[in-house]
Amino acid sequence: MLKLFIGNKAYSSWSMRGWLAVRQSGLPFEEIVVPLYDEAWDRRREGDEFAPSSGKVPILWDGDVVVWDSLAIVEFLADRVGRELFWPADEAARAMARSMAAEMHSGFANLRREHTMNIRRRYPPQPLTPGVAADVGRIYELWAQARARFGGDGPFLFGAFGAADIMFAPVATRLVTYSIPVPRFAASYLEALFAHHFVQDWIAGAQAEDWVIEKFEMAAPAG
Numbered sequence: 001m002l003k004l005f006i007g008n009k010a011y012s013s014w015s016m017r018g019w020l021a022v023r024q025s026g027l028p029f030e031e032i033v034v035p036l037y038d039e040a041w042d043r044r045r046e047g048d049e050f051a052p053s054s055g056k057v058p059i060l061w062d063g064d065v066v067v068w069d070s071l072a073i074v075e076f077l078a079d080r081v082g083r084e085l086f087w088p089a090d091e092a093a094r095a096m097a098r099s100m101a102a103e104m105h106s107g108f109a110n111l112r113r114e115h116t117m118n119i120r121r122r123y124p125p126q127p128l129t130p131g132v133a134a135d136v137g138r139i140y141e142l143w144a145q146a147r148a149r150f151g152g153d154g155p156f157l158f159g160a161f162g163a164a165d166i167m168f169a170p171v172a173t174r175l176v177t178y179s180i181p182v183p184r185f186a187a188s189y190l191e192a193l194f195a196h197h198f199v200q201d202w203i204a205g206a207q208a209e210d211w212v213i214e215k216f217e218m219a220a221p222a223g
Contacts, residue, residue, distance in 0.1 A: 002029035003061040005049060007036040009206035011216045013117040013170030016202055017070035018058030020166040023198045024085055025077040035211050071105050074163050086163040093150040097157070097164040100142050104167040111135040115174045116216050119206040125179040126222040139171060140186055147185060155192030169199060178219075 004022055006015035022029050034044060034057060044050070053059045053068035060067045060076070067076045078086040088094045110131030128136065146157040146164065157164045172193050175182055182190060193199055 002027055003032065004029050005032045005034055005057050005059045005061075007034060007057045008209060008211050008213065009033065009202055010119045010209050010211070011117055011213055012036060012057060013112075013173075014056075014070050015058045016117075016170050016173075017166055018060065018073045019202060020169060020198050021070065021074045021077055021086075021163070022060065023201070024161070024166065025081045026085075027077070027081065036213060071101060071167070074101070074166065078163070086166075088150060088158045088160075088162065090150065093158050096146060096150065097162065100146065100157070100164050101167040103142070104171070108135040108139070108171070111139075111171070111174065114221055115178050115180075117170050117173055118177050118216050119173050119203055120209075121177055121217065123178050123219045125181070126219065128180065129221060136175075136180060139168070140183060143168075143186055143189060144183075147189065155189065157189070161196055161198075165193060165196075169193060173203075 002022060004018060006012060006019055009016070009019075019031070036057075049061065050056070050059060052066045056068060058068065058070060058073065060073050062076075067073050074086055088097055110129065114129060114132050143157060150158045152159040154160050156162065157168070172190050174180070175190065176194075194203075
């Protein structure tokens, strides 16, 4: 059976991506939640199970095979169970979905830094800093293009729930946490995303946690 190590569900955006990917695969797995930054964190991350990723989560073990980094986990699982569960069949749609997933993986630094994930909180709206406003605008632009070109009759970015939705899911939680204005088309997409049973299960797990990390409990700076 697969074994997935993840961080706190309330805070760990990369863990959310890895966990959603494993759920999407349909493969049975054991979930091990590792509280981030507690008194045992430094010692725990030096254990053999974290050595390949230098102590980072998520990390997925399949027997002696190990995969870390959320996007790598997506690709590993797609190879195992069939790429159609993660990526669109249409070549142009697949190219765009991969590009969007990669851009989410490597970009949007201002949004990541100033609006850390915290599923359990709701902050009143604040003016966005210019960097965050640019990141949010780019996200909405990508979502609009994907929905217009390849959404079809489905409610997700490329019609059916897949890798692109998995990669953007933690961003969606940030929009809610920080009360960031959402255009109408994006609100419809967010409604579908939050209604997905995998996402609902993750949020329920986050709400049930009792760990608190103070540095992730602060409202974002105003623009």
